Amino acid sequence: MAGSSRKLLVDCPACSRKTEYxxxxxxxxxxxxxxxxxxxxxxxxxxxxxxxxxxxPTDPAEIRPEDDPSARPVH
Structure with a gap:
């Protein structure tokens, strides 16, 4: 389809109206x-x-270090 002037139309995810992608x-x-x-x-x-x-959220094994508020530096 190289050089083709066809437009790709898709359905808008919010309202389903056809729109050019x-x-x-x-x-x-x-x-x-x-x-x-x-x-x-x-x-x-x-x-x-x-x-x-x-x-x-109370299980320490399931808390990622970046989600642990006590591991954040204090500014």
């Missing part, structure tokens, strides 16, 4: 700034989750 679409893969912000808000409010095993 190219460097000229500054919001890709979203269709607009609004849809991009809606998606960011969903992540920030924990509407989306990444599956994984539950972690017991």
């Amino acid at each position: 190219s460097p000229t679409n500054r919001w890709r893969p979203f269709c607009s700034e609004r849809c991009k912000r809606i998606d960011l808000g969903a992540w920030a409010s924990e509407q989306y989750r990444i599956a994984g095993a539950p972690v017991d």
